[in-house]
Amino acid sequence: xxxxxxxxxxxxxxxxxxxxxxxxxxxxxxxxxxxxxxxxxxxxxxxxxxxxxxxxxxxxxxxxxxxxxxxxxxxxxxxxxxxxxxxxxxxxxxxxxxxxxxxxxxxxxxxxxxxxxxxxxxxxxxxxxxxxxxxxxxxxxxxxxxxxxxxxxxxxxxxxxxxxxxxxxxxxxxxxxxxxxxxxx
Amino acid sequence: xxxxxxxxxxxxxxxxxxxxxxxxxxxxxxxxxxxxxxxxxxxxxxxxxxxxxxxxxxxxxxxxxxxxxxxxxxxxxxxxxxxxxxxxxxxxxxxxxxxxxxxxxxxxxxxxxxxxxxxxxxxxxxxxxxxxxxxxxxxxxxxxxxxxxxxxxxxxxxxxxxxxxxxxxxxxxxxxxxxxxxxxxxxxxxxxxxxxxxxxxxxxxxxxxxxxxxxxx
Numbered sequence: 001x002x003x004x005x006x007x008x009x010x011x012x013x014x015x016x017x018x019x020x021x022x023x024x025x026x027x028x029x030x031x032x033x034x035x036x037x038x039x040x041x042x043x044x045x046x047x048x049x050x051x052x053x054x055x056x057x058x059x060x061x062x063x064x065x066x067x068x069x070x071x072x073x074x075x076x077x078x079x080x081x082x083x084x085x086x087x088x089x090x091x092x093x094x095x096x097x098x099x100x101x102x103x104x105x106x107x108x109x110x111x112x113x114x115x116x117x118x119x120x121x122x123x124x125x126x127x128x129x130x131x132x133x134x135x136x137x138x139x140x141x142x143x144x145x146x147x148x149x150x151x152x153x154x155x156x157x158x159x160x161x162x163x164x165x166x167x168x169x170x171x172x173x174x175x176x177x178x179x180x181x182x183x184x185x
Numbered sequence: 186x187x188x189x190x191x192x193x194x195x196x197x198x199x200x201x202x203x204x205x206x207x208x209x210x211x212x213x214x215x216x217x218x219x220x221x222x223x224x225x226x227x228x229x230x231x232x233x234x235x236x237x238x239x240x241x242x243x244x245x246x247x248x249x250x251x252x253x254x255x256x257x258x259x260x261x262x263x264x265x266x267x268x269x270x271x272x273x274x275x276x277x278x279x280x281x282x283x284x285x286x287x288x289x290x291x292x293x294x295x296x297x298x299x300x301x302x303x304x305x306x307x308x309x310x311x312x313x314x315x316x317x318x319x320x321x322x323x324x325x326x327x328x329x330x331x332x333x334x335x336x337x338x339x340x341x342x343x344x345x346x347x348x349x350x351x352x353x354x355x356x357x358x359x360x361x362x363x364x365x366x367x368x369x370x371x372x373x374x375x376x377x378x379x380x381x382x383x384x385x386x387x388x389x390x391x392x393x394x395x396x397x398x399x400x401x402x
Contacts, residue, residue, distance in 0.1 A: 159186070
């Protein structure tokens with residue numbers, strides 16, 4: 001797993017989350033029924049130890065867990081999970097923003113470009129991918145409006161956590177500038 | 186939620202046995218299988234003669250991977266396989282990803298893909314309870330696209346420059362196709378494999394002159 005350093009934008013900081021940095025906010029998000037329904041995730045009672053185990057396991061399997069923090073007061077307001085496919089130099093994102101406090105596109109329109117530039121130029125990754133479940137309308141609208149290519153709709157790709165039906169996933173892709181010289185120019 | 190395939194199992198069609206490959210199945214006869222580009226791309230490897238030690242290592246590694254199985258296609262009463270399916274399963278979501286290769290050129294264009302695929306779909310949809318089959322195909326793989334477009338697969342996505350090719354390092358697009366279990370169960374009669382009695386086999390075979398097949402990762 002490559003070394004990840006902080007990525008800063010005008011208002012936010014994106015930092016790797018190690019097990020000792022699991023926040024109260026993250027624990028709270030897992031019991032937020034609106035947020036979990038949007039992500040097609042079950043609302044379950046999760047402890048800090050559960051999330052710490054999850055984080056430790058993720059980093060061992062080439063999945064980076066990155067937190068989004070405000071620069072002003074250090075509030076933890078979101079997550080990126082970035083799974084790296086080294087063979088194809090692709091990275092696949094799962095993204096969460098605490099929408100009780102922040103408007104999703106306001107955050108991601110600032111953090112996405114900085115993170116994508118970092119992944120391309122520092123880690124030499126060549127393509128970013130996101131598969132968004134149909135229930136996550138805010139995130140789908142964000143990707144549609146910020147230059148990602150909608151590459152298709154994967155029909156009935158996942159089981160819904162409630163209701164016994166299956167849900168579509170919308171597939172997005174974005175080629176990254178992986179030429180480090182470009183950032184120096 | 187679907188079931189993981191067991192450690193050992195056998196799928197049977199009219200003319201073939203399909204089962205997980207074992208290290209002992211490695212053979213000189215498989216050597217030429219990855220000498221053409223589409224076939225090598227299926228295993229994301231370089232075009233070359235496939236030596237026995239590398240085959241055995243691959244089959245051994247996948248014996249221990251319950252979510253990614255390599256299934257050999259064996260003609261009944263024959264010792265050596267003539268092709269492969271690689272099946273990557275996601276039981277939690279009820280989805281399996283299928284790649285396919287008829288490695289032995291003598292068996293291409295002879296209804297092999299159609300007959301064996303039908304048996305594999307039946308096993309994963311009806312026995313193990315999967316809800317969706319997927320296949321990823323490079324746009325350059327015309328034989329496989331011919332097979333896909335003449336069966337009940339539906340195109341779901343065009344992934345731009347999604348693969349980095351092992352041979353050249355260049356990036357290649359990838360097309361994603363899928364069949365839902367219900368679509369497969371309700372497929373038209375012409376897409377159903379039938380025993381070879383009279384005209385049934387000829388009317389049911391979309392393989393025709395298609396040469397080769399190779400899929401995804």
